[in-house]
Amino acid sequence: MIENKKFQSSYNYGFIDESTKKEIRRKTLKAVCIPGYQVPYSSPEMPISRGWGTGGLHLTLSLIGKSDVFKIIDQGSDASVNACNLRQFVKMMTGCEVTFDTAEATIIQSRHRVPEEILTDQQILVLQVPQPEVLRGVERYEFRTRQMHAEADYAKMWVSLYEAYVRFGTMMRGSGYPIKVNRRYIATPSPIPRWDVPNLSMANCLYLFGAGREKRIHAIPPYTRVEPLEFEDVKFRVEDFPGIRCSASGQDRAFMDEIFDDDGGRKHVINDSNFMDKVKSGPRPPQRLFTNPR
Amino acid sequence: MNHHENEIGWLLRVRNLTKVYGDPVASTLTRTGPKYDSNICPDSGAIVAINNIEFDLYPGEVLGIVGESGSGKSTLVQLLFFDQEATAGQVYFRNIDEGRTNLLTLSNQRKRYVKNHLMGMVYQNPRDGLNFSFSSGGNIAEKLLMAGTFHVGQIRGRATYLLTQTEVPVQRMDEAPGSFSGGMQQRVQISKAIANNPPLVFMDEVTSGLDVSVQAKVLDLIRRLQHELGISMIVVSHDLGVIRMLTDRTIVLKHGHIVEHGLTDQILQDPQHAYTQLLVSSLL
Numbered sequence: 122m123i124e125n126k127k128f129q130s131s132y133n134y135g136f137i138d139e140s141t142k143k144e145i146r147r148k149t150l151k152a153v154c155i156p157g158y159q160v161p162y163s164s165p166e167m168p169i170s171r172g173w174g175t176g177g178l179h180l181t182l183s184l185i186g187k188s189d190v191f192k193i194i195d196q197g198s199d200a201s202v203n204a205c206n207l208r209q210f211v212k213m214m215t216g217c218e219v220t221f222d223t224a225e226a227t228i229i230q231s232r233h234r235v236p237e238e239i240l241t242d243q244q245i246l247v248l249q250v251p252q253p254e255v256l257r258g259v260e261r262y263e264f265r266t267r268q269m270h271a272e273a274d275y276a277k278m279w280v281s282l283y284e285a286y287v288r289f290g291t292m293m294r295g296s297g298y299p300i301k302v303n304r305r306y307i308a309t310p311s312p313i314p315r316w317d318v319p320n321l322s323m324a325n326c327l328y329l330f331g332a333g334r335e336k337r338i339h340a341i342p343p344y345t346r347v348e349p350l351e352f353e354d355v356k357f358r359v360e361d362f363p364g365i366r367c368s369a370s371g372q373d374r375a376f377m378d379e380i381f382d383d384d385g386g387r388k389h390v391i392n393d394s395n396f397m398d399k400v401k402s403g404p405r406p407p408q409r410l411f412t413n414p415r
Numbered sequence: 416m417n418h419h420e421n422e423i424g425w426l427l428r429v430r431n432l433t434k435v436y437g438d439p440v441a442s443t444l445t446r447t448g449p450k451y452d453s454n455i456c457p458d459s460g461a462i463v464a465i466n467n468i469e470f471d472l473y474p475g476e477v478l479g480i481v482g483e484s485g486s487g488k489s490t491l492v493q494l495l496f497f498d499q500e501a502t503a504g505q506v507y508f509r510n511i512d513e514g515r516t517n518l519l520t521l522s523n524q525r526k527r528y529v530k531n532h533l534m535g536m537v538y539q540n541p542r543d544g545l546n547f548s549f550s551s552g553g554n555i556a557e558k559l560l561m562a563g564t565f566h567v568g569q570i571r572g573r574a575t576y577l578l579t580q581t582e583v584p585v586q587r588m589d590e591a592p593g594s595f596s597g598g599m600q601q602r603v604q605i606s607k608a609i610a611n612n613p614p615l616v617f618m619d620e621v622t623s624g625l626d627v628s629v630q631a632k633v634l635d636l637i638r639r640l641q642h643e644l645g646i647s648m649i650v651v652s653h654d655l656g657v658i659r660m661l662t663d664r665t666i667v668l669k670h671g672h673i674v675e676h677g678l679t680d681q682i683l684q685d686p687q688h689a690y691t692q693l694l695v696s697s698l699l
Contacts, residue, residue, distance in 0.1 A: 272524045276561040277546070280553045283560070286567060287552065287589055353566040 135182040136214040141165050145183035145338075149329060152340035157302025158270075159253050164336040174207055175333025177230045177249035181211060184245065185228055190218045192226035197234045197378070197392035204232075223395050224406065233296065235317035237375050237396040238406040240326035242343055248311040250332040253339060255299050255309040275307050279350065286355055298357070301348045308339055315349075316359045316376040319411040322347035356414040367391040370401040374410055423514050426614060426647050427472040427495070432504030434490055434671075437461035439502075447670065449690065454485070454670040464490040465671040468504070474614070477641060477648040479662030479679060481655060481694065487671040488651040489539075492617040495649070496536045497526045508533065510614060531561040535608030535646075539620035541600035544607065545592050551578065551603045552588040558610040577606035581636060598629035602636065609640060618650045622657060634660050655694060659683055667691045 135142065141163060148162040167175045185191060193208045195201035199221045207230065212219050220226050223236045230247040240246060256266040259277040269275065278299055285293040292298075296312040300321065310321055311330055321328060321341055328341040341347060349357040366373045368380075368388035375396060377389040391397035399406050435443060443456040447463045454463045465487040472478050480488045493499045495506060497518075505517040510533050518529060530536075535558075538544040545554050555574040564570055571588075578585050581602040583595075592600050601621055608616050618637065622630040638661060641648055650661050658665055658679060665682045667675040667690065675688040686692045 268523075272527055274527060274561075276557045279560040279565070280546075280549055280557045283556045283567060283570065284549060284553045287550070287571075355567050 132214060134215065135185060136167070136210075137165060137179070137182050142183040145179055148338050149180065149183070149340065152329070152338045153327070153342050155306075156342055156345050157300075157306030157308040157339060159308075159337040159339045161336055162338050164333050167333070168210070169207070171334040172251060173203065174230070174232060174249040176331025176335075176338070177232070177247050177333075178207065178211075178331075179333060180247045180329050180331040180338065181228055181230050182214070184247075185211065185215050185217060187215065187217055189215075189227045190220050190225055191215075191228050191230070192220050192223065192395075193230045194234060194236070194393070194395070195232045197376070198394045200394065221395050221398075223393075233312050233314075234376075234393065235313055235320050237391075237393045237408050238399070239409055240324065242325040244326045245329060246326055247329045247331060248313070250309070250311040250330045250337075251334070252297075253309060253330065253332040253335050253337040255297075255307050270306060273305065278307055282350055282352070286352070292351075292355070292358065295360075299350045301350060302341055303345050304348075307350070310347075314360060314376055315357070316411075318347075318349050318357070319359065320409050358413045359411050361413065362389070365389050367397060367400075370397050372397075372400045372405070374408070375400075423509050424473060425471040425514070426474045426476075426509050428505075428507040428514065429471075429495070430469050430505040430507075432468040432491070432494060432506065433466050433502050434464040434487075434494055434499065435461050435502045436464060439463075448672045449669045449674055452670070454487070463671045465494070465668070468671075468673060470666060470673070470676065472615070472647055472649065474509075474647055475645045476664065477650060477662045479658040479665040480649060480651045480668060481653065481658050481665055482668035483653060483694075486668040488653070488668055489619050490671075491668070492536070492619050492649055492651050496534060496617050497530055498536075508615075527561075531558070532611060533613050533615060535611070535613045535616040537601070537604045537608045537616065537618045537621050539623050541592065541597070541604050544604040545600065547591055547593045549591070550589045551583065551592050551595070551606075554592065554603060555607050555610050558607050562611045573610065574606070577610060578603070580640065581606045582632075596629075598625050598633060601625065601633055605633075605636065605640070609644065609646065612644065613646065615647045615649070618648060618661075620652055621650075622652075622654070630657075637661060655683065667694070 144163055148160045152160045167178055191211050193204045195204035208219050223238045228245050232249045254266055256269055256278060259281050260266050296314050297309050298315050298318050299307055300310050302308050310318055323344050325343055327343055330339045351357040362377050365377055367390050369390050375391040378392045379387055379389055381387045438459055439461040440459040442458050443461050444466055447454045447456055482488050494501045501519050506519055507514045508518055552574045555577055556570045559570050574588055575585050578588055583599055583602050592603050622633050652658055662679045665679045666673050669690050675691045683695055686695045
């Protein structure tokens with residue numbers, strides 16, 4: 122096993138060299154200035170494979186300081202292998218404090234979830250993004266997607282939603298639902314469930330999206346309007362969990378995981394593990410809940 | 416030249432429209448054309464697709480553009496529909512700034528607006544005009560969505576109406592056009608082109624790939640829709656039969672130049688230019 126000491130003495134603070142960090146910060150600033158616009162960046166090599174959160178790690182390590190408190194969640198869980206590995210790595214390379222508590226953290230890196238608890242203006246949520254190009258499903262050529270973004274030509278994206286509705290009678294996208302940011306760019310919110318999409322709009326915190334493999338950063342600054350794409354007569358809906366309660370905490374009104382037992386039974390638990398721990402042991406933390414249209 | 420008049424009669428005004436491929440030199444435009452029987456510049460090798468084209472199109476009028484392969488017919492409509500960028504020239508459209516603004520100087524976003532709201536295009540190859548990964552209804556929806564209709568019920572209602580008008584079975588609206596016959600694909604393309612009731616539609620060799628009986632049906636349909644909706648059209652064809660059936664006025668192109676321009680009947684009955692005479696005699 123590699124000793125922590127070796128890392129601390131031989132490697133740069135936050136692993137990435139200072140000039141690369143500076144470049145990433147500069148690109149991050151640009152992304153914040155143009156909400157929803159994908160900014161290309163260098164995406165240096167990291168000690169994890171591309172597609173395992175390198176984009177998120179670049180953002181985290183370029184922003185984190187010694188006084189920060191770091192939290193990482195993987196699909197709602199603080200305890201997944203990926204989350205544990207990255208947490209240990211960040212701790213080792215920065216020496217900063219790490220936490221499971223959403224409210225305590227100043228930088229939260231997340232894969233595929235926005236925490237249930239409302240984030241504050243003192244917090245940054247860094248999301249790991251596998252495919253930042255929202256138009257890739259309808260247009261395979263990069264030069265065309267760039268042109269489509271430049272000219273705000275999003276008809277193909279809309280047609281794909283129309284086709285999904287006509288074919289299946291519902292909005293079929295379970296995750297990565299396309300959003301319009303600041304009434305200009307259409308972007309992907311990373312593969313978060315529809316449940317989380319309304320939380321992106323007019324939020325207190327800064328959302329940063331890093332796609333290491335695709336070398337792109339985009340951002341949703343605080344208090345920015347984010348609208349899921351919806352038709353006038355077919356409205357956006359979040360997942361329904363009618364009559365379902367968390368089997369561990371007994372609570373409802375949160376995004377649930379469905380778990381199957383060995384004997385064929387099934388139960389639901391709140392997906393956000395820290396939120397579940399909190400509702401189990403004390404008062405319910407503040408939450409933004411979206412009501413589906415009738 | 417003052418292109419703008421107090422009371423505009425025309426819908427589209429084209430002036431000095433020129434398209435050159437390659438690197439032209441000073442002599443390129445003067446040393447090509449019917450007089451030299453070539454549109455390739457002997458000095459630079461540049462190809463003059465169209466040279467100094469001028470015409471007006473009036474509301475409700477159907478203008479034919481005829482000429483042999485390589486005469487510049489398709490390039491001309493592609494320039495007017497912004498599929499290609501012109502080398503020089505001015506294009507004015509009555510619905511944009513009352514005909515005061517040269518459309519070729521507009522931003523790409525504004526050009527897209529003009530294309531989506533005010534123009535329609537039917538290509539020779541349905542694959543150029545339709546997206547085969549979408550359904551037929553989806554293709555029509557694309558045009559409506561581009562123009563700002565975001566109501567699924569209204570989109571489907573309009574698509575149903577258009578497919579009925581163009582005699583495409585409505586129950587096949589949610590099928591991809593790849594499963595349709597060539598004639599049906601062309602009819603879906605026509606539905607898409609007229610989806611927003613544009614005042615101007617371009618038709619580029621719409622019946623070229625179709626057999627004679629299907630050709631006749633498509634031509635009947637175009638004539639009926641033009642008559643009912645009063646759309647102005649620019650019809651490109653190398654087939655004088657199509658030109659005779661559809662158009663009021665005709666421009667004859669050769670090596671990128673207009674060699675004759677007049678009422679279709681007059682051109683077909685009494686062609687003045689030797690090239691037109693050759694075209695007409697080959698028809699008869």
